[in-house]
Amino acid sequence: MNAQNFRLCEKLVSPAYVKQAEEARKSHETKIRILLEQRKWPEEGWEDGVIELMLDELALMDSNNFPGNCGVGEREARVVSKLVQQRHYRLGHGIGRSGDIAAIQPKAAGSSVLMKLTNSMVLDLLKITGVPNVKACFLVPMATGMSLVLCMLTLRQSRPKARYVIWPRIDQKSCFKSILTAGYEPVVIENKQVGDELQTDVEAIEQKINELGAENILCVLTTTSCFAPRIPDRLEEVAKLCSKYSVGHIVNNAYGVQSTKCMHLIHQASRVGRLDAFVQSTDKNLLVPVGGAIIAGFDITFIETVSKTYPGRASASPSIDVFITLLSLGQHGYKRLLAERKQLYKNMQEQLRKCAEKHGERLLDISHNPISMAISLKCETPVSNVTELGSMLFTRYVSGTRVVNCTETKEIGGHKFIGFGSHANSYPCAYLTAAAAIGVTQTDIDLFIKRLDKVMGKWKAPNVRNKVDTVSDDMDKVELNGDVSDTAKELDEKS
Amino acid sequence: MNAQNFRLCEKLVSPAYVKQAEEARKSHETKIRILLEQRKWPEEGWEDGVIELMLDELALMDSNNFPGNCGVGEREARVVSKLVQQRHYRLGHGIGRSGDIAAIQPKAAGSSVLMKLTNSMVLDLLKITGVPNVKACFLVPMATGMSLVLCMLTLRQSRPKARYVIWPRIDQKSCFKSILTAGYEPVVIENKQVGDELQTDVEAIEQKINELGAENILCVLTTTSCFAPRIPDRLEEVAKLCSKYSVGHIVNNAYGVQSTKCMHLIHQASRVGRLDAFVQSTDKNLLVPVGGAIIAGFDITFIETVSKTYPGRASASPSIDVFITLLSLGQHGYKRLLAERKQLYKNMQEQLRKCAEKHGERLLDISHNPISMAISLKCETPVSNVTELGSMLFTRYVSGTRVVNCTETKEIGGHKFIGFGSHANSYPCAYLTAAAAIGVTQTDIDLFIKRLDKVMGKWKAPNVRNKVDTVSDDMDKVELNGDVSDTAKELDEKS
Amino acid sequence: MNAQNFRLCEKLVSPAYVKQAEEARKSHETKIRILLEQRKWPEEGWEDGVIELMLDELALMDSNNFPGNCGVGEREARVVSKLVQQRHYRLGHGIGRSGDIAAIQPKAAGSSVLMKLTNSMVLDLLKITGVPNVKACFLVPMATGMSLVLCMLTLRQSRPKARYVIWPRIDQKSCFKSILTAGYEPVVIENKQVGDELQTDVEAIEQKINELGAENILCVLTTTSCFAPRIPDRLEEVAKLCSKYSVGHIVNNAYGVQSTKCMHLIHQASRVGRLDAFVQSTDKNLLVPVGGAIIAGFDITFIETVSKTYPGRASASPSIDVFITLLSLGQHGYKRLLAERKQLYKNMQEQLRKCAEKHGERLLDISHNPISMAISLKCETPVSNVTELGSMLFTRYVSGTRVVNCTETKEIGGHKFIGFGSHANSYPCAYLTAAAAIGVTQTDIDLFIKRLDKVMGKWKAPNVRNKVDTVSDDMDKVELNGDVSDTAKELDEKS
Amino acid sequence: MNAQNFRLCEKLVSPAYVKQAEEARKSHETKIRILLEQRKWPEEGWEDGVIELMLDELALMDSNNFPGNCGVGEREARVVSKLVQQRHYRLGHGIGRSGDIAAIQPKAAGSSVLMKLTNSMVLDLLKITGVPNVKACFLVPMATGMSLVLCMLTLRQSRPKARYVIWPRIDQKSCFKSILTAGYEPVVIENKQVGDELQTDVEAIEQKINELGAENILCVLTTTSCFAPRIPDRLEEVAKLCSKYSVGHIVNNAYGVQSTKCMHLIHQASRVGRLDAFVQSTDKNLLVPVGGAIIAGFDITFIETVSKTYPGRASASPSIDVFITLLSLGQHGYKRLLAERKQLYKNMQEQLRKCAEKHGERLLDISHNPISMAISLKCETPVSNVTELGSMLFTRYVSGTRVVNCTETKEIGGHKFIGFGSHANSYPCAYLTAAAAIGVTQTDIDLFIKRLDKVMGKWKAPNVRNKVDTVSDDMDKVELNGDVSDTAKELDEKS
Numbered sequence A, B, C, D: 001m002n003a004q005n006f007r008l009c010e011k012l013v014s015p016a017y018v019k020q021a022e023e024a025r026k027s028h029e030t031k032i033r034i035l036l037e038q039r040k041w042p043e044e045g046w047e048d049g050v051i052e053l054m055l056d057e058l059a060l061m062d063s064n065n066f067p068g069n070c071g072v073g074e075r076e077a078r079v080v081s082k083l084v085q086q087r088h089y090r091l092g093h094g095i096g097r098s099g100d101i102a103a104i105q106p107k108a109a110g111s112s113v114l115m116k117l118t119n120s121m122v123l124d125l126l127k128i129t130g131v132p133n134v135k136a137c138f139l140v141p142m143a144t145g146m147s148l149v150l151c152m153l154t155l156r157q158s159r160p161k162a163r164y165v166i167w168p169r170i171d172q173k174s175c176f177k178s179i180l181t182a183g184y185e186p187v188v189i190e191n192k193q194v195g196d197e198l199q200t201d202v203e204a205i206e207q208k209i210n211e212l213g214a215e216n217i218l219c220v221l222t223t224t225s226c227f228a229p230r231i232p233d234r235l236e237e238v239a240k241l242c243s244k245y246s247v248g249h250i251v252n253n254a255y256g257v258q259s260t261k262c263m264h265l266i267h268q269a270s271r272v273g274r275l276d277a278f279v280q281s282t283d284k285n286l287l288v289p290v291g292g293a294i295i296a297g298f299d300i301t302f303i304e305t306v307s308k309t310y311p312g313r314a315s316a317s318p319s320i321d322v323f324i325t326l327l328s329l330g331q332h333g334y335k336r337l338l339a340e341r342k343q344l345y346k347n348m349q350e351q352l353r354k355c356a357e358k359h360g361e362r363l364l365d366i367s368h369n370p371i372s373m374a375i376s377l378k379c380e381t382p383v384s385n386v387t388e389l390g391s392m393l394f395t396r397y398v399s400g401t402r403v404v405n406c407t408e409t410k411e412i413g414g415h416k417f418i419g420f421g422s423h424a425n426s427y428p429c430a431y432l433t434a435a436a437a438i439g440v441t442q443t444d445i446d447l448f449i450k451r452l453d454k455v456m457g458k459w460k461a462p463n464v465r466n467k468v469d470t471v472s473d474d475m476d477k478v479e480l481n482g483d484v485s486d487t488a489k490e491l492d493e494k495s
Helices: A003-009 A015-038 A048-060 A082-087 A109-128 A144-158 A173-181 A202-212 A235-245 A260-272 A282-286 A300-309 A317-358 A384-395 A442-460 A462-466 A474-482 A486-494 B003-009 B015-038 B048-060 B082-087 B109-128 B144-158 B173-181 B202-212 B235-245 B260-272 B282-286 B300-309 B317-358 B384-395 B442-460 B462-466 B474-482 B486-494 C003-009 C015-038 C048-060 C082-087 C109-128 C144-158 C173-181 C202-212 C235-245 C260-272 C282-286 C300-309 C317-358 C384-395 C442-460 C462-466 C474-482 C486-494 D003-009 D015-038 D048-060 D082-087 D109-128 D144-158 D173-181 D202-212 D235-245 D260-272 D282-286 D300-309 D317-358 D384-395 D442-460 D462-466 D474-482 D486-494
Strands: A136-140 A164-168 A185-189 A192-194 A197-199 A217-223 A248-252 A277-281 A293-297 A372-376 A402-404 A409-412 A415-418 A431-435 B136-140 B164-168 B185-189 B192-194 B197-199 B217-223 B248-252 B277-281 B293-297 B372-376 B402-404 B409-412 B415-418 B431-435 C136-140 C164-168 C185-189 C192-194 C197-199 C217-223 C248-252 C277-281 C293-297 C372-376 C402-404 C409-412 C415-418 C431-435 D136-140 D164-168 D185-189 D192-194 D197-199 D217-223 D248-252 D277-281 D293-297 D372-376 D402-404 D409-412 D415-418 D431-435
Touching: A003 A015, A003 C015, A015 A048, A015 A109, A015 C003, A015 C048, A015 C109, A015 D384, A048 A109, A048 A317, A048 B082, A048 C015, A048 C048, A048 C082, A082 B048, A082 B317, A082 C048, A109 A136, A109 A293, A109 A317, A109 C015, A136 A300, A136 A317, A144 A173, A144 A217, A144 A248, A144 A277, A144 A293, A144 A300, A164 A173, A164 A202, A173 A185, A173 A217, A173 A409, A173 B300, A185 A202, A202 A217, A202 A235, A217 A235, A235 A248, A235 A260, A248 A260, A277 A282, A277 A300, A282 A317, A293 A300, A300 B173, A317 A372, A317 A442, A317 B082, A317 B317, A384 A402, A384 A442, B003 B015, B003 D015, B015 B048, B015 B109, B015 C384, B015 D003, B015 D048, B015 D109, B048 B109, B048 B317, B048 D015, B048 D048, B048 D082, B082 D048, B109 B136, B109 B293, B109 B317, B109 D015, B136 B300, B136 B317, B144 B173, B144 B217, B144 B248, B144 B277, B144 B293, B144 B300, B164 B173, B164 B202, B173 B185, B173 B217, B173 B409, B185 B202, B202 B217, B202 B235, B217 B235, B235 B248, B235 B260, B248 B260, B277 B282, B277 B300, B282 B317, B293 B300, B317 B372, B317 B442, B384 B402, B384 B442, B384 C015, C003 C015, C015 C048, C015 C109, C048 C109, C048 C317, C048 D082, C082 D048, C082 D317, C109 C136, C109 C293, C109 C317, C136 C300, C136 C317, C144 C173, C144 C217, C144 C248, C144 C277, C144 C293, C144 C300, C164 C173, C164 C202, C173 C185, C173 C217, C173 C409, C173 D300, C185 C202, C202 C217, C202 C235, C217 C235, C235 C248, C235 C260, C248 C260, C277 C282, C277 C300, C282 C317, C293 C300, C300 D173, C317 C372, C317 C442, C317 D082, C317 D317, C384 C402, C384 C442, D003 D015, D015 D048, D015 D109, D048 D109, D048 D317, D109 D136, D109 D293, D109 D317, D136 D300, D136 D317, D144 D173, D144 D217, D144 D248, D144 D277, D144 D293, D144 D300, D164 D173, D164 D202, D173 D185, D173 D217, D173 D409, D185 D202, D202 D217, D202 D235, D217 D235, D235 D248, D235 D260, D248 D260, D277 D282, D277 D300, D282 D317, D293 D300, D317 D372, D317 D442, D384 D402, D384 D442
Parallel strands: A164 A185, A164 A217, A217 A248, A248 A277, B164 B185, B164 B217, B217 B248, B248 B277, C164 C185, C164 C217, C217 C248, C248 C277, D164 D185, D164 D217, D217 D248, D248 D277
Antiparallel strands: A136 A293, A192 A197, A277 A293, A372 A431, A402 A431, A409 A415, B136 B293, B192 B197, B277 B293, B372 B431, B402 B431, B409 B415, C136 C293, C192 C197, C277 C293, C372 C431, C402 C431, C409 C415, D136 D293, D192 D197, D277 D293, D372 D431, D402 D431, D409 D415
C-alpha cells in the first residue's frame, strides 16, 4: 500500500479511516526502514503480521516471483509443491553464491537482503549478550560440528604444516569428530578435578604445544557450554598461550550465548590473547529448529575467509527461522528469556539439592557451570542400576537428563575414552545431570523434580530394584498423565 | 481416527456415512502403511491433505510434542515463534546425532522416521532415473559444493597420503572451491575441443596420474551436468582409469538426475570401473528450495562412512521439502515432468536454431549435452558488447542465460583460468547458453525466444549499439509487461 | 517496500539487482493500483504471493493490527488463537455495521476495502457471465436459502399486505423452506410435462395471481438451475406477468452463474419484465467452501435496501474466499473453467447415453437443462430396488447422483408433496440424474461411467438383485481402488 | 499412526523410542476419544498440533477428500484455490442441510462431527459460565442481529397473529433493526433513571402488554450486556410477566457470556418465568473473528425448531474458529481469561475514577453494569466539542470509547430516537464510556488512561479548544509511538 493506493482507498472507505490506517502503516514502514537502514536488532518485537509482510515483500524481490520472468537456466528456484512454496514464504534461491556463502545473488535480491539483515542482527545478539567487541559473524546452515570443521579447514590455509588439534577433553562426540573430519589428529588434554569440578589443565596444554611444536598444531579447540561436572574452559589462559605460541584458537560455544558467563569468557579471551573464531548453535540459543550455527570472530578478514571457504549456495531455511525469531522477540523479548532462565537455574538447583538430600545424595558443588548441574548417585548396587534410573526417567517423559556411571569405555575414530560421558578417566562417583537452558519453564522443573523424587524412591527401595520397571506400571502412569490430561484424572480417581 | 473413534462418531452422525469415511480413511492408511512397510516411492502422488496428516503424525512422535513431557536438557527442540513452529510442522529436532547424520534420535522418533523414509524414497528416485544398481544414499542438508567436500574428507581417511585431486576443467566455482576447502591441490585437466563440443581429455588424466603417482592422488572429480559447449565427462573411461590405478572417483552430478544420459553414464561407469560417490542437488532435480544434496554410491559401507563423517545433527528442512515433494508428485508425476522436459529441450533447440539463423548466428552442434545449448555470437564489435547482450536480457526478465566472451581471465584460490566461463583456454567464439531444465515451461521458452529475437535485433543494429540500453526504454517495457499483465495491455494500446 | 526502502536495500545488495526487483514490484503494485482504481475483476489471475501480500496489507489497515492501538470497547477483533488468526489473515472485524452489511467500518478500513472490492468484482462476474445490465450486488455470508429469506423480508416492507409467495414447484427443500421462514404461505404451481421435460406452467401462475389478488402476493419465486428433468423456469414470461400485475419477482439462480443459458434467461427477463433480485451461491459457482451467496438486481435502491435489511455485522470469511479465488483465477481462468464445463457436459451426455442404451435404458431428452441430465430406470422390480442402485453408487464413491423413484411422498411444513424429488406428482418413470457442474473433470466422468456401467450390470442381473450388495464385495473394491491407489493394483494382481 | 504403523516404524527406528511415541500418541488419542465420547469441553487446552491433526482427520472424512471419489453432483465441495483450501483445512461442505442447519450431511461426515462437537462444547460453555440448566444451543454463522431475526421468525410460527415486539430501549442499531427485518413493529419502552443508572421500566412493559393485548405481541426482546449508563434488563421480572401473559421472551446477551452477572440473570429468569431463547455473539465472548452467534434455550424442541427454520446449508468457518478456540483454551484457559477480565474491570474503574477527578469530572455510579463504565463530561462549551474529544482519542489509537452528548436525534426505520446513543430521551450529562471486555490487557488500560489524561488536558484547556487537533501534532505522536516502537524513542530523544 503506497500513498497512491491509500488515496484510492479513500474512494472506497472514509478518508478519515484510511488516514488512520496509513498512519499506522507508516509506523510499520518506519520499523522496516530502520531495520534496513541501521540493520540493528529491534528492541521491541514485531507483530507476526508485520514479519510475514516483510517476508512476502522480500520474496517478491526474487526472480522466481517476478511477473513475466522467464527462466532458462538450470537453477531457477522453481518449487513444484505449493506446500513447500508456502513454508518457505516463496523464497527458493537459498543464500550465497558459488564462491561465498555470504555473497549476494543476482537472481535473489530479496533472499540476499534477508541473509544480510539476519547476519547483522545476529552480530547485535552477540554484542548484547556479552561480546561487545565482536567484529563479524555469519549464520551457516549447518550445526556446530560441521561449522567447526569449516573453521578448521579455513585455518589450514594459513597453517599448511599443521597436523594436530589440541583439545581439552569434553565428552561430546560431534565436537571430537569434527577434528577427525577436518583431517586432524586430536590431542586430548585430560581435565583436572578441583573439588567436584572438572577444569582445564592449562599447564598440560602448554607442555603439549612445546612437545609437538607450535607449527604442527592447527589450533586449540576449547569449549564453554558443557555438562556438569565439567566447567567452561579457562579461555583467557588458553588464549594467552595461543597468542604466545601463534597457534589458532577456536571456541565451541554451542549453547553459551544464553549465559553471560560463557560470553564473558569469550570477551575476555579476545582481549588478552588469541581467539580466531567462536561457534554457537542457533537452535540451542535462539529456540529455532536444529540446523544452523553462527560463526563469529574478532577479525573481519578471517571470518570472511571462513564464509568464502564454504563452497556454493546453502539453505536459507535456518536464516528465515532466525530472522523471524529475532524480529518476533526483539531484544527485550530475548533479554526477558535470559532473565527467566537465570532465575530458573537457581530454582532448579535449590529443588534439586533438596530432592537429592531427601534420598541420601547431594548436589555436586559445580558453581562455575552456569547451565548444567548434577547430583551424586552413590549406589552400592551394580552399575546396571545407574542406567536403569535413566530409563525410568525416560519412560516417564523426562527428557534431557543424563545418568553417568563413569565406568564406560568408548572408542571414537580410533581413540579410546575411559569413563566416557564423564569428561574424565576416573570421576569419583556416578551422577545425574540436568540443565536449566533457555526456554525451560517452572512447570518443566516442577514436573522433573516430582518425577525424579518418585523414581529415586522406587530405585533406592531394594525390593523394587529387583524387578524390571515397566511402562505399564499403573501407579506411575497415573502420576505421569495426572500432570497433563483429563484422562489421567479419570485414572487417578479409579486408583 | 482409529476404529474406536469411528464407532464413537457413529453416535454423532449416521453410521453409513461414517463407514464410508472409514473406508476412505483406510485407503489413506494403506498408503501410509505401504510406505512404512516397503519404503518405496509411491507410484501415484498423494493429496496434500494426506501428506500434511502424515507430517502431523510424525511430529507427534517427537518428544517436544509429547503431552506432559518435561525437558531439562540443553536441547529440547523448543521453538519460541509460532510462525517458525508451523513452517516446520512442529518438527524441531533436526536429523542425525552427534556421530552420524543418518542416525536415529531417541528424542525424535518421528523426525527419524521421516529421514529414513526420505532417504529410502530418494534411493528409488536414483534407481528409476537410470542407476538401478545404486546401493545407498542419503540426503544431506548442504548444497553440492559442501557435499563434495564431505566426500573428499571421507576419502582422505583411506588415502592419508594423497595431496591432489584431478579435475577435468569445468568453469563453475563451487566445484573447484570444494577441492580447496577439502584441503587438496586441484590438478586441472584441460578439455579437448571436438567439433563444437568440449570433451574430457582422458589421456591427459592418465598421464597426470602417472606423473604425480596414484598414491598421491585422492580422486578424480568428474562432472556430468554442465553448460554447453562442454559435455558430460567420459565417466566410463575415467572410472576404468580409477579402477586401474586405485584412485578415488567422485562425480558431481549436480543437475543430472533429470537426464537419462547423465544417469546412464553413472550407471555404466559403476559397472566397468570405480566410482565411489556421486552427488546431486535436490533443488535442481526435485524442484525444492536450495539447500540439499543427495550423496549416493555403490558401496554401502563407503556411503555410511560419509554419513558418519558428518559430525553432529543437521537441519531437517531439506528432508521435509523432499519428503513432501516426492509424495506429492509420486513416480508418475515426476516421470511426467521428465518427459515434458525432454520434449521441451527439443523444442527450445529448434526455436533457438531458427532465431540464431535469423540474426546471422548458428546453434552450436553440441548433441552430447542433454540439458544446455548454445548459439554463437560472432560480433565484430568489442568484447564489452557481448556482456551488454546479457544485461539486455537480464533487464527484460530473462534469467538463466549466460553470455560468454571466452576472453575473461579469473583467479580462484591462486589458480588462474584463461577464458573463464568457457571451460577452455581458447574457445573459438563468443556464445550464449540456455538450458531446458526440469520445470521449464513452453511459456518460458516462447517468452525467451521472443525477447531474445528483439534483443538480438537491437544489439546487432549499429545505431543501437552506441547508446546504452536502459530499462526505461518504453517499447520494450510494453513488450515485457504485455506478456503478463493488464497494465501492459493498457500501455500497449497507448503506444 | 517503498522507494526509500529499495534505496536502502541498495546498500545491502547490488543496485542493479534491487532495481530489477523494484521494477518487478512496480508491476505488482500496478495490479493493486488498477484493482483499487477500477475495481474490476482482473483479466489475468494473480500469483498467490501477491494475493497474500494484498491481504496482509489490508489486515494492517484494521485497528486490531495497529501498533500501539489500545482497545477499550466491547468488540476489538481480538483473536486469541494464533491458528484462527492466521487462517483469517489477521482480519477479525468481519464486514458491515449495525445498520448495513455493506457499510464500512471505522475500525476496519482494510476489511471494508476487501468487502467493497469483492462486491465490485462479483458485479463484473455477473456481467461477464451473461447479465451485462446488472446494476448492483453484494456478497452475503449466508447460503442461498437464507439469502432468499432476506430478499423476501425486504420486499415485505413495500408489500405489507402480502401473504403468499407463488412458487413453480422445484423439489428442493431449502428453497421451499425459505418461504415458510420468511413467514409466507407458499402457493405451489405444478410443472407441465412436455416430452421428457418439466416446464413452468405460466398460465397457472397468472390464474393464481388473479385468484389470490395481486396485492396479496409478495412475489413469484422462480428457479433457473435445477435437476433434470425439470428445466429452468420460463423467466421472461413470468417477469412479464410480474410486471403486468405489479408482483415481486425473485429468482433462485443457485448454481446458474456457470451456465450462459441461465444467465441469459435472467438478462432477458430483466429487459422485458420485472425481476427484483436474483440469488446465487458462491460455493457452487465459484468453487469456494459453502457459506456465501450473491444477491443481485437491476435496481440499485432495492439491492441497497436488501443490504440494509441485514441487521448487524457478518463474517468476512466468504468474502475472503471469493476475493482470493477471483484474483487467483482472473477472468481468463474462470472463462477457461466455463468452457471446460461446457465441453464436459456434452461428453458426459454422450457417455451416459451409451451406457444407458447398453443396459436397455435411455438418456432422457431434456435439452433445455444446461447442467443436469437423467437416464431412465425402467425396472420391473419393486421400488426399493431403485434406491438400492443409489446406495450401490454411494458405496462406490460416486457422489452427487440422485436416484428418483417418483413415488415418494413428503410433508414439509405442512405441505404434502407427491412424487417428491421429481418436481411432479406423477412423472412417468424412475430415473437417475447426474450433473456436469463447474469443476467436474474428465476423470470424474470416466470413473462415474465405469462404475455406473458395472453397477447397472449387477443391478439388472436378477440373481444379484436378490442378494444385498455389500461393500465387502471384493471384486468391486478392487475396481474401486484400482482407479486410485497402489494398494488396489496390488489387490488387482492378487485377484 | 495406528498400532500396525507403529510396529512398522520399529523397523526404522529403535522400538523403545517408538513405544514412547506410541504411548504419547495414545494420550492424544485418549483426548480425542473422550471428546467424541463425552462431547464435553476439555478442562485443559489442547496443543495446536493436536487440534490441527484432529481437523485434518475430520477433513478426510468428507467426500471431497476421499481418494477416488468421483463427483457428478452440482455441489461437490470443490475448492479451486489452494490458499482457500488450506485456510479451511480442506473442509468445504459447510454445515447443515436443506432442512436444518444442525442436520448431518451424507457427503460430509467430518464436517458434521465438527459441527456437533462444537455445539456440544458450546453448551458446556454456557453451563459453566452461569446457566447450568440450559438445554440446547447451536452455533449459527450469522452475527447476533440476524440470529435474533431467526428467533423471531421461529416464534412467529406459534404466534401467527402477533404484530409487535416490546423492546426496552437500548441504543444499538442492529438490535432494533432485527425487529423490523423480522417484520414486526417495535414498541419502545423508555428506561427509568435511578441514580446514574438507566434501568428497565417493568411496569411500563406490563402496561403495554395490557394495552396492546398479549396475543398481538410476539415477544419482549430484552438485553443484558450494554453500554453504561444503561444496565442489564431486569430479566427475572420481565420473564415473570412473559410467563403470566404467555408472551415470548428473547434475550440479546450479545457479550454477556463473559460476565457472571449477565449469565446469572438469564439463569434466574429461566427459573422464575419465561425465556424462549438467548443469543450471544461468538466474537465478543470467545475472541474469534466476527461472524457467529450462539442461539440457546431451555426447551430442546424450541431450539430445534429455530435450527430447522434456517433454510439450507451454512458456512462452517465460524464453527471451525470456535472449535479451535475452545480446544485451544480448554475450560481452564477460558476461566483464566474471565478472572483476568474481572480483575481488570476493577482496575480500569479505579484508574478512570482518578483520571476523571483530576480533570474535574467524575466516574458515574453504575455499579450494575459489569463490563461498561462511564465518566461525566460537563463541558460548558458547545456540543461539538464533546465529539471533538472522541476524535482526539481516535487519532491517538484509542478504539472502543464512545463519547455521547445526549442531544443527538436519529431516525431508524421510521422511529425517531431523541438522545440517541444514551438509551434515554434526556440523560442529564454528556459522558464517555469504556469497557473492560474479555481479552483487554493491563497495557490497554494503562495506555488508555495515559492518552485520555493527555487528551482531557488539551481538551479542557481553552486555548487548545480553538485550534483544530491534528494528527501531525508532533508531541502527541511522540507519545503515541513512544509506547510501541524504536522509532518513537528516537523521536522522543530528538524532541
